[in-house]
Amino acid sequence: MRFIVRRLALFVVALLAISVVVFAALRVLPGDMASVMAGLNSPPERVEQLREQLGLNRPLAVQYLDWLGALLRGDFGTSMLTGRSISGQVAQRASVTFPLIVMGLAIAMALGIPLGCAAALARGRRARGAFQLAAVIGGAIPALWGGLLLILLFGRGVGLIGVLPSQGFPADGWDAPGEALVSLTLPALAVGVIVGASLMRYTRSALGELASSGYVEMAMSCGMTRTQAVLRVGLRLATPQLVSVVGLTFAEMITGVMVIENLFALPGLGTGLVTDVGNRDLIAVQSELFMLAAFFLLIGLAVDLAHRALDPRLKTAAGEGGR
Amino acid sequence: MMARFGAIVSSLWRRAGGRFSLVVLGLWVLVSLVSLVWTPQPLWRTDGYDVWAAPSAEHWLGTDGTGADIVSWLMAGSRTDLLIVILTVLFAGALGLLLIAAMTARNSVLANTSVVAVDALISVPTILIALILAVPLGASVAVIVVACGFGYGLNLARVARPQALLVARSAYVESAVSNGASGVRVLFGHIVPNILPVLLVQLSLSAGTAVLAESGLTYLGVGVPSGTPSWGHSLATTVRFITVYPLTVLWPGLVVTVVVVALNLFGDALRDAVDPVGNPALRRVAVEETEA
Numbered sequence: 307m308r309f310i311v312r313r314l315a316l317f318v319v320a321l322l323a324i325s326v327v328v329f330a331a332l333r334v335l336p337g338d339m340a341s342v343m344a345g346l347n348s349p350p351e352r353v354e355q356l357r358e359q360l361g362l363n364r365p366l367a368v369q370y371l372d373w374l375g376a377l378l379r380g381d382f383g384t385s386m387l388t389g390r391s392i393s394g395q396v397a398q399r400a401s402v403t404f405p406l407i408v409m410g411l412a413i414a415m416a417l418g419i420p421l422g423c424a425a426a427l428a429r430g431r432r433a434r435g436a437f438q439l440a441a442v443i444g445g446a447i448p449a450l451w452g453g454l455l456l457i458l459l460f461g462r463g464v465g466l467i468g469v470l471p472s473q474g475f476p477a478d479g480w481d482a483p484g485e486a487l488v489s490l491t492l493p494a495l496a497v498g499v500i501v502g503a504s505l506m507r508y509t510r511s512a513l514g515e516l517a518s519s520g521y522v523e524m525a526m527s528c529g530m531t532r533t534q535a536v537l538r539v540g541l542r543l544a545t546p547q548l549v550s551v552v553g554l555t556f557a558e559m560i561t562g563v564m565v566i567e568n569l570f571a572l573p574g575l576g577t578g579l580v581t582d583v584g585n586r587d588l589i590a591v592q593s594e595l596f597m598l599a600a601f602f603l604l605i606g607l608a609v610d611l612a613h614r615a616l617d618p619r620l621k622t623a624a625g626e627g628g629r
Numbered sequence: 630m631m632a633r634f635g636a637i638v639s640s641l642w643r644r645a646g647g648r649f650s651l652v653v654l655g656l657w658v659l660v661s662l663v664s665l666v667w668t669p670q671p672l673w674r675t676d677g678y679d680v681w682a683a684p685s686a687e688h689w690l691g692t693d694g695t696g697a698d699i700v701s702w703l704m705a706g707s708r709t710d711l712l713i714v715i716l717t718v719l720f721a722g723a724l725g726l727l728l729i730a731a732m733t734a735r736n737s738v739l740a741n742t743s744v745v746a747v748d749a750l751i752s753v754p755t756i757l758i759a760l761i762l763a764v765p766l767g768a769s770v771a772v773i774v775v776a777c778g779f780g781y782g783l784n785l786a787r788v789a790r791p792q793a794l795l796v797a798r799s800a801y802v803e804s805a806v807s808n809g810a811s812g813v814r815v816l817f818g819h820i821v822p823n824i825l826p827v828l829l830v831q832l833s834l835s836a837g838t839a840v841l842a843e844s845g846l847t848y849l850g851v852g853v854p855s856g857t858p859s860w861g862h863s864l865a866t867t868v869r870f871i872t873v874y875p876l877t878v879l880w881p882g883l884v885v886t887v888v889v890v891a892l893n894l895f896g897d898a899l900r901d902a903v904d905p906v907g908n909p910a911l912r913r914v915a916v917e918e919t920e921a
Contacts, residue, residue: 320749331761446837446889448844450864451882458875554752561756565845569868576756580849583760595761602752 309614317607324599325377329370332592343386343586360589373592382593387585392593396575402475403567403574406490406497407559413498414505415552421502422509423541426517427533441510444503449562453496453569460492474571493570497563501555508551509544516540546617553609557602632918636910640902647898653891661708670698672705672858690880693867699877703884705858710840710888713773713859717839718832720778725785725828730816732790733797744790747783755780755842756849763851773852777842781835788831789824796823826903833896837889844885860885 340357341348357363361372376383382392425437461472470492476485516522517536521543525535564576571577575598582590641647670688682692690699731743759776766772796802802819810818821828840860846852847861848868855862863881871878901907905915 316745316748319745323746323749324753328761332764334765442890442893443886446841446886446893448841448861448864448882448885448889450844450848450868451878451885454868454871454878454882457871557752558754561754564756565848568849579760580851583763584850586764588764591760591764595757598757599753602754603749606752 310611313607313610317603320603321600324603325374325596326370328592328595328599329373331595332588333366343588345586377593377596382597383589385582385587385590387582387587387590392590395578395590396594396597398479399573399575399578401479402490402572403560403563403576405486406494406563406567406572406574407556409490409494410497410501410559410563411552411556413494414501414555417498417502418505419509419548422506423513423537425506425510426513426540427536437506437510441503441507444499445507447500447503449496449500449565450569452500453493453566456492456496456499457569460495472570475573489570490572493563493566493572496566496570497559501559501562505551505555509548512544512547513540516543546613549616550609550613553605553612557605560598560601632914633911636908636914637899637902640908640910641895641898644898644901646894647902650891650895650898653887654895657707657711657888657891660704661711664701664704664708668698668701668704670701672697672701691877693863693877699863699880702858702863703860703881706860706863706881707884709770709853709857709859710843710861713770713843713853714836714839716770716774717777717781718836720774721781721785721835722828722832724778724782725789725831726816726821728782728786729789729793729820729824730812732786733793733820734812747786751780751783751787753780756846759842759846759851768847768851768854770853770857773839773843773846776846777835777839781831781838785828785831785835789827792824792827793820796820826900829903830896830900833892833899837892837896840885840889840892844881 340360340362341353343360344353344356361369364372380393382396384391385395388395421437421440425434425441428434428437457472458466460467460470462470471489472492475489476482478485480486513536517532517540522532522535522540525539526532530538560575563574564580566572567574567576568580575594579591579594579598582594638651641651682688684691688698688700690703692698693702728743728747731739732747734740734743755776758779759772762772762776796819797815799819802815805815805819843852843859844861844864847859848865853859853862860881864878864885867874867878867881903911905912
């Protein structure tokens, strides 16, 4: 219980710290927000008007508290460019990004975890070397290039086996579920292969450590083969660690898929944020950066709590008597 | 010192992975230096009649959409990436050491605050930091170096902390402090030498990630500014034409992949080479030096 309270307190403190960082980052601009948003060579009156409109003439503390209060009420502001509410805009983009991440992560897990198990179980020097090389190369491919190679293989009208669309997302969004799903397949595959390589490395190292531990030896002395012992006992023991890794990977993918979203012209969170930065829509940028950062912290919190629930050893190790 | 260096390099050379990485990294530095004085074609000589040329004696890998020579741009790009990697590693190393010093400090308020700060900030991804920085700075090498250096520095501190803490609370540091050793002396005389293997491995992995980050951030328009040669720039400028000229996009991606593989293998090989337990030659040298 004490652990949960402390972890929640850390979450709140970190959230406040992030809000200060994001707020400050956009206030230390050369010139100020208004002149950046108005753009170069805009008349001083326009800048002054914008400054007034954004409330930039007020003291920094007031501006900050005002923004924070609005965030707490769930009001993320309106985009200067489109005039739409930022939360609506983000929700729409998330409806592209989240399915992409979930599909990519599913592919990554389907590839990475079995391959990682196989790598940990591989006996011969050759086999071990081959698995290691595959993991290292998989982790060294730039996302942009990996995506391009997949387009060259499978992209409709481009690739050798041109069967999948490689550009854009249906305008109807999820009202046309089949089309939407198909348009996400190739980008999800690109994400999945790259993330799969890193999941493979984690699985191999987690299982590799356990394979030489007392648990696995004990299981083997009870009559299991090495393969059975590693897969039944080792994998169960490695589960909490793997859940943490998958959770954190999920969070990282939100920004990790930015390049892939751009390449495949998908209107997701990453593409949106890059566009907003490019358009100097700083009100939107400020709220979006905070929302993303808050999301990362939330996943971190969830992962820590899940890790603890899955691994009872941590409770006793902390000396809290199993509660 | 030289003898130690020799023992480490010869241990690296004995492993296939280490040898591969030494060759690739050596070539990288060599090509970067050569590109300062010579490239097969001048960078800015573009020929409107010679766009998307096939590989030939004049243009070894052909030309891109502006008629610029692909080999020359890749060669020139290697020095930009080398600079980015060196600066990022220095930044990450300095920040990491600073944080390690704070985390292992005797002042418990400082130590606890820095641990909490690292835990909180580490979940903020590099690209997000780069985008925050790109708002005031625009596309620049500084965005990549600061964003990556910041993220990798935090990571370094977190990974090295348990071992650093073990050293900082050890009896010999205790005795050094009671003999009047300063915090700086403890850090560089005791903590750093003991966590050096972890530091080197992490930094060499970070170097690989920095090369990947350069290509991604440059593609997103917040990395290397357009017109400056870099591998990411070569990749990004050819992307739009893959439907027409797929071959041109192969080369920059291949260069990045090979270099990142080399940096990762270098980290793995270095871990064994700098560890006196795993490298008997190094142990021998160290013993001789102490006796001399």
